[in-house]
Amino acid sequence: MENTRTEISSLGEFGLIDHLTRNFEIQNASTVLSVGDDAAVIDHFGKQTVVTTDLLVEGIHFDLMYTPLKHLGYKSVIVNLSDVYAMNATPTQITISIAFSNRFSVEALDEFYEGVYAACEKYGVDLVGGDTSSSQKGFIISVTAIGEVAPDTFVKRSTAQKGDLICVSGDLGGAFLGLTLMEREKKIFLENPQIQPDLEGEDYIVGRLLKPEARKDIIEFFAENNITPTSMMDVSDGLSSDVLHLCKQSHLGCRVYEEKIPVHEAARKAAFKFGLDPTICALNGGEDYELLFTLKQEDYEKITLNEEISVIGYMSEIEEGSKLLTKGGNTFDITAQGWNAFKQ
Amino acid sequence: MENTRTEISSLGEFGLIDHLTRNFEIQNASTVLSVGDDAAVIDHFGKQTVVTTDLLVEGIHFDLMYTPLKHLGYKSVIVNLSDVYAMNATPTQITISIAFSNRFSVEALDEFYEGVYAACEKYGVDLVGGDTSSSQKGFIISVTAIGEVAPDTFVKRSTAQKGDLICVSGDLGGAFLGLTLMEREKKIFLENPQIQPDLEGEDYIVGRLLKPEARKDIIEFFAENNITPTSMMDVSDGLSSDVLHLCKQSHLGCRVYEEKIPVHEAARKAAFKFGLDPTICALNGGEDYELLFTLKQEDYEKITLNEEISVIGYMSEIEEGSKLLTKGGNTFDITAQGWNAFKQ
Numbered sequence: 001m002e003n004t005r006t007e008i009s010s011l012g013e014f015g016l017i018d019h020l021t022r023n024f025e026i027q028n029a030s031t032v033l034s035v036g037d038d039a040a041v042i043d044h045f046g047k048q049t050v051v052t053t054d055l056l057v058e059g060i061h062f063d064l065m066y067t068p069l070k071h072l073g074y075k076s077v078i079v080n081l082s083d084v085y086a087m088n089a090t091p092t093q094i095t096i097s098i099a100f101s102n103r104f105s106v107e108a109l110d111e112f113y114e115g116v117y118a119a120c121e122k123y124g125v126d127l128v129g130g131d132t133s134s135s136q137k138g139f140i141i142s143v144t145a146i147g148e149v150a151p152d153t154f155v156k157r158s159t160a161q162k163g164d165l166i167c168v169s170g171d172l173g174g175a176f177l178g179l180t181l182m183e184r185e186k187k188i189f190l191e192n193p194q195i196q197p198d199l200e201g202e203d204y205i206v207g208r209l210l211k212p213e214a215r216k217d218i219i220e221f222f223a224e225n226n227i228t229p230t231s232m233m234d235v236s237d238g239l240s241s242d243v244l245h246l247c248k249q250s251h252l253g254c255r256v257y258e259e260k261i262p263v264h265e266a267a268r269k270a271a272f273k274f275g276l277d278p279t280i281c282a283l284n285g286g287e288d289y290e291l292l293f294t295l296k297q298e299d300y301e302k303i304t305l306n307e308e309i310s311v312i313g314y315m316s317e318i319e320e321g322s323k324l325l326t327k328g329g330n331t332f333d334i335t336a337q338g339w340n341a342f343k344q
Numbered sequence: 345m346e347n348t349r350t351e352i353s354s355l356g357e358f359g360l361i362d363h364l365t366r367n368f369e370i371q372n373a374s375t376v377l378s379v380g381d382d383a384a385v386i387d388h389f390g391k392q393t394v395v396t397t398d399l400l401v402e403g404i405h406f407d408l409m410y411t412p413l414k415h416l417g418y419k420s421v422i423v424n425l426s427d428v429y430a431m432n433a434t435p436t437q438i439t440i441s442i443a444f445s446n447r448f449s450v451e452a453l454d455e456f457y458e459g460v461y462a463a464c465e466k467y468g469v470d471l472v473g474g475d476t477s478s479s480q481k482g483f484i485i486s487v488t489a490i491g492e493v494a495p496d497t498f499v500k501r502s503t504a505q506k507g508d509l510i511c512v513s514g515d516l517g518g519a520f521l522g523l524t525l526m527e528r529e530k531k532i533f534l535e536n537p538q539i540q541p542d543l544e545g546e547d548y549i550v551g552r553l554l555k556p557e558a559r560k561d562i563i564e565f566f567a568e569n570n571i572t573p574t575s576m577m578d579v580s581d582g583l584s585s586d587v588l589h590l591c592k593q594s595h596l597g598c599r600v601y602e603e604k605i606p607v608h609e610a611a612r613k614a615a616f617k618f619g620l621d622p623t624i625c626a627l628n629g630g631e632d633y634e635l636l637f638t639l640k641q642e643d644y645e646k647i648t649l650n651e652e653i654s655v656i657g658y659m660s661e662i663e664e665g666s667k668l669l670t671k672g673g674n675t676f677d678i679t680a681q682g683w684n685a686f687k688q
Binding site: 014032033036037038039040041042043044045048049050051052054055057058060061082083084086087089093097098099129130131133134135136137138144145146149151152154156157232233234245249 | 502
């Protein structure tokens with residue numbers, strides 16, 4: 001793919017930062033001062049500032065064997081924007097720091113930044129700072145996202161009430177199935193490099209893994225329809241683990257109905273192909289970057305307008321525990337390693 | 345030193361975050377929501393928000409063979425606070441993400457966080473978020489600092505004017521000499537583990553390396569005396585490199601007088617012991633985290649009140665270049681690898 005290879009040492013650290021940030025234009029009036037100084041300056045007068053950060057390490061959070069650098073840049077931004085939306089806030093700025101070993105060329109970093117910029121442009125976010133340095137091994141990415149929210153309209157995890165509806169955007173389990181597919185193809189390739197990867201018809205789950213989106217549309221829908229969730233977070237660790245966070249932090253229990261958990265048809269097919277239970281993929285998969293939130297029951301009518309939102313259960317007393325009601329009529333405790341209990 | 349070793353796996357990721365953040369109390373009214381949600385919320389109404397970030401990688405930015413984890417935690421915070429002060433702003437919040445291999449125990453991370461908390465307490469900063477994860481190799485630290493500044497009173501690098509005085513806080517070269525000492529002792533130890541490190545009388549330079557401070561006092565002095573620097577940055581890469589940043593971004597040249605460059609007596613002695621020129625250590629050493637700034641000439645009287653500030657030269661036309669005038673009466677071009685030119 002690469003025809004030329006420019007060594008990073010030919011640019012130097014400051015030359016590299018200039019090179020990587022040369023085409024970036026400011027999109028937010030609140031960005032007073034951007035890349036090129038000790039710090040950026042942001043003006044959120046009359047609004048509250050939201051901040052979140054994530055560290056992504058090669059070999060732990062991503063595998064460059066099947067992750068194109070452009071997609072990795074895009075996803076690194078998305079996972080942080082998703083956390084800002086999960087506060088019912090709007091992301092406005094990011095900083096990005098990377099460290100990389102000398103196996104990476106300037107062209108490789110350009111590809112990574114192409115993805116970063118594509119995400120920034122799509123979500124209207126300004127890149128305002130960062131840092132580049134060496135690592136002894138692998139690629140390390142740290143992204144911090146800053147956002148804004150009208151005073152005291154942010155939504156926490158700890159404020160769900162008994163009887164609130166539990167809702168989720170989009171569908172779940174796709175990213176995990178994409179990962180399962182890529183890991184399988186990687187294994188086949190390592191055993192026999194002549195065999196080309198077979199991703200035929202698996203665009204959906206591969207896209208869910210490699211190019212996730214953040215649910216800006218859901219936050220906009222809330223604003224347009226005067227909906228304020230009673231609690232919210234994004235689904236990054238899997239529905240089981242994340243719904244337990246809402247329960248724990250709100251001191252409540254829950255009832256979740258298996259049949260209501262949204263799974264895409266393509267994910268369902270892939271699950272059967274791999275001999276997996278689609279529900280278990282949705283419960284434990286993670287990395288879907290959908291929004292998990294609770295609503296007062298009287299808001300039910302409003303959300304039926306939005307096909308991207310599923311009601312999957314309700315919050316109960318803490319004494320009633322956190323339960324999954326299966327299609328077959330059984331009740332299981334939801335645990336962070338839910339499939340263990342579920343499997344028996 | 346450690347009597348017990350608790351495996352991180354015994355706590356789990358969320359248990360670990362709870363454990364590490366359990367004793368932390370909020371110090372800033374602007375901290376609306378802290379650790380424990382998708383993002384933190386900050387209220388800087390009527391002020392502008394400053395944001396900066398740094399990524400520190402074991403083996404590149406620090407060596408755990410001679411860096412106690414507590415000091416590392418402290419320094420990781422300080423280097424970011426220093427960037428906020430360099431904007432003439434006040435740091436208010438930080439986020440910290442770490443990734444580490446399984447050679448680290450819970451006790452080791454506790455030591456690291458002790459240092460983080462000590463810095464937060466000393467500088468009045470709240471830890472509001474972060475992330476812990478695994479790495480395949482080594483310890484990786486990403487810190488983002490947030491600060492506040494009265495509208496449009498932040499100070500950039502690009503706004504120095506011709507004739508402005510060039511000033512620096514504290515003294516320079518100490519951290520580099522501390523590093524030289526530690527690297528020498530490490531080499532001796534690796535060759536002969538029976539020999540104990542000889543740090544006798546070297547507290548000053550070792551402290552400059554392992555436990556730097558950020559110049560909060562200088563920013564407070566500016567505010568109390570109605571001084572606004574015309575440009576400012578912190579000295580992290582060495583005086584040569586950093587004064588060239590001010591020149592380049594302000595489209596000016598400079599004259600720096602060797603005899604005015606502040607070097608601590610202990611650093612001077614150490615330099616002679618190692619056969620190094622103290623001026624070269626100050627010019628190229630880096631990591632001193634002092635403030636480098638320019639002032640209008642009419643502010644000269646005001647700063648003579650502060651013994652921690654040295655005037656080392658002035659800004660000139662760009663055509664006159666960036667020059668160092670030596671004690672011997674010679675003139676050299678300042679370059680980012682200044683000692684090369686200087687050495688001949």
